[in-house]
Amino acid sequence: MTESDLRAQEARSEEPRRAEDDRGAAVEEWSDDDDWTVETLALLRALRAPYRLNRAKQLGFALYCVLLLLVIWGGVPSLGLFLQASMGADYTGHGGDLLAAMPSGIAAVGLAFVLLAVRDGLWRGPVVPPRAATDWLLAHPVRPRPVLRPWFWLSCSLALLPGLVTAVGAMVAQGLMLRVGLPAALGWCLLGGACLPLLATCAGLAVERSDAVARWVRRLTPVATVLVLLLAAQSGLAVAGHRVHWLELVELWSGPWGWAGIAALAPTRGAVPGGWVAAALLVASTVGGLLLADRAAGTVPLGRLRERARTAAGVLAALRTVELRAARLAVSGASGSALLRRVRLPIPRRAWLVVPWRDATALLRSPARLGRAVLLAVPALLCAALAHGIGSKPSVPTTAVALVFGYLAVAQLLEPARIETDDVRRAAWSPYPFASLMLRHAIVPTLAGVLIALVGAVAGAVAGAGPALWLAPAVVPALVGAGLVNTCRGAMRRDLMYKSPSSGTGLGLFLFTAWYAAGPAAGVLALTLPFAQALRTDTAANCGKAAAVGVVTAVVLLWWARTRATELTGLSRPAAQQDR
Numbered sequence: 001m002t003e004s005d006l007r008a009q010e011a012r013s014e015e016p017r018r019a020e021d022d023r024g025a026a027v028e029e030w031s032d033d034d035d036w037t038v039e040t041l042a043l044l045r046a047l048r049a050p051y052r053l054n055r056a057k058q059l060g061f062a063l064y065c066v067l068l069l070l071v072i073w074g075g076v077p078s079l080g081l082f083l084q085a086s087m088g089a090d091y092t093g094h095g096g097d098l099l100a101a102m103p104s105g106i107a108a109v110g111l112a113f114v115l116l117a118v119r120d121g122l123w124r125g126p127v128v129p130p131r132a133a134t135d136w137l138l139a140h141p142v143r144p145r146p147v148l149r150p151w152f153w154l155s156c157s158l159a160l161l162p163g164l165v166t167a168v169g170a171m172v173a174q175g176l177m178l179r180v181g182l183p184a185a186l187g188w189c190l191l192g193g194a195c196l197p198l199l200a201t202c203a204g205l206a207v208e209r210s211d212a213v214a215r216w217v218r219r220l221t222p223v224a225t226v227l228v229l230l231l232a233a234q235s236g237l238a239v240a241g242h243r244v245h246w247l248e249l250v251e252l253w254s255g256p257w258g259w260a261g262i263a264a265l266a267p268t269r270g271a272v273p274g275g276w277v278a279a280a281l282l283v284a285s286t287v288g289g290l291l292l293a294d295r296a297a298g299t300v301p302l303g304r305l306r307e308r309a310r311t312a313a314g315v316l317a318a319l320r321t322v323e324l325r326a327a328r329l330a331v332s333g334a335s336g337s338a339l340l341r342r343v344r345l346p347i348p349r350r351a352w353l354v355v356p357w358r359d360a361t362a363l364l365r366s367p368a369r370l371g372r373a374v375l376l377a378v379p380a381l382l383c384a385a386l387a388h389g390i391g392s393k394p395s396v397p398t399t400a401v402a403l404v405f406g407y408l409a410v411a412q413l414l415e416p417a418r419i420e421t422d423d424v425r426r427a428a429w430s431p432y433p434f435a436s437l438m439l440r441h442a443i444v445p446t447l448a449g450v451l452i453a454l455v456g457a458v459a460g461a462v463a464g465a466g467p468a469l470w471l472a473p474a475v476v477p478a479l480v481g482a483g484l485v486n487t488c489r490g491a492m493r494r495d496l497m498y499k500s501p502s503s504g505t506g507l508g509l510f511l512f513t514a515w516y517a518a519g520p521a522a523g524v525l526a527l528t529l530p531f532a533q534a535l536r537t538d539t540a541a542n543c544g545k546a547a548a549v550g551v552v553t554a555v556v557l558l559w560w561a562r563t564r565a566t567e568l569t570g571l572s573r574p575a576a577q578q579d580r
Helices: 003-014 037-086 092-123 131-137 144-177 182-209 211-239 245-252 256-265 275-299 302-320 324-335 351-365 367-390 396-411 415-422 424-429 434-440 443-462 467-487 494-498 507-516 518-537 540-579
Strands: 018-020 026-029
Touching: 037 144, 092 144, 092 182, 092 211, 092 245, 092 256, 092 324, 131 302, 144 182, 144 275, 182 211, 182 256, 182 275, 211 245, 211 367, 245 256, 256 275, 302 324, 351 367, 351 415, 351 434, 351 443, 367 396, 367 443, 367 467, 367 518, 396 443, 396 467, 396 518, 415 424, 415 434, 415 467, 424 434, 434 467, 434 540, 443 467, 467 518, 467 540, 494 507, 507 518, 518 540
Parallel strands: none
Antiparallel strands: 018 026
């Protein structure tokens, strides 16, 4: 959209307009004589004055907690490293690896930040006032721009925080590993750390305002996600010694995410020619984007603002009550994930194939879940390859991380089972007992997970990895069983968080976490040691032992899931009888 179009929309928004109801229909016209914007805002400031001090205290306490965490986890360790460097410690041995990782790595981080911002614009966006403002204030003769602009600039301020933290971390890394002056490193890194979040916020506003832009974001999200992963993989390969300089130059000049990398490299010995040009482009695009976004902030349709405010309030309420699935469903529903409703599989001729057929059809009609499973399987296989390459060093933590990513990948394929457990009455169509039905829901995730693992093992074998990576398919049934255990856990046990509140030991939070993640925790703990030993030694005996442990763990977890499913139906019968 051009600047002239924004000016025209801004002018129309400031002109006398019609009030809108919840469906966006005009109900009453008002003119300049009915404009009460100044008086209304002044009255609101007066009414909020008694509570302004308490709100300032709350914000101050939140800021204090954030700063305290940053100082404890970032400032103090960084100061210790600099003190060690002043006493003779040498960290420059890692400088070459840092320079090799920065071009593609910064481009990956910048593109990922932009992707998260535009995806946020699909369901919330940078301009989301409270429900009171959208449902009541903006329905009156009040110009929207004075009400909405402060929320856009608040979103910009919040987006700056991770950028500033990243810039400070980059300054510390360059100062220790490359011996770059701290003021120069901070100044150049702040260009990307400040400008890129602001540009991403402006992009989120464009998505919030325009349905056409939102459709393009949905279409391009898979491509952008794959690009982020490819950039991250290229960064890792560069550290391993496989740099492609011409490709890095293309990535650095491809957009703001690359310009930030050029600016960060400017004070180092790996500087790219044209650093000042990239800095100028970054600043100019940020200033232009902020000017256009400032004018467009008041032109978001009122009906859309109401929908976003209600969705944001629902997500916040779900998070406060630890209903993480409810929050995720609210976000995905508001984001409008595309479904391929025309995808059909041949109807099975045998009754026992009905449940796998339904699960496979649901998976093919929601390709985003399959895509997320593939994307999460990539870091799982990379961590497994890293654990294999560690050799005699301890590989247990790396193997545990690989198993966690593997569980997260398999969990994306268990959505049909989770839908059944959301309300067990939905399983009335099935002739099987509920526990048996849940076990049948494990067939398609297991087959799909084994197929993904086989493809990853083949890729690892082509890249020269050891035969231990062929253990990846053997771990899939156990991870599916862990997912089913979590799926059948039942209603949220928030009462566990209030156990022993006066002891100060955090026992309640530990109990709730243990209950909430019982399945994956048990699976990862049981599989880590044998698989770490198999990856480290790469012998046939240890690989056979690890595979046997995987089979036994899968059987135990599936039995546990069946037991939980039986208990779940037992608990739901009194409620069902009461409903009847």
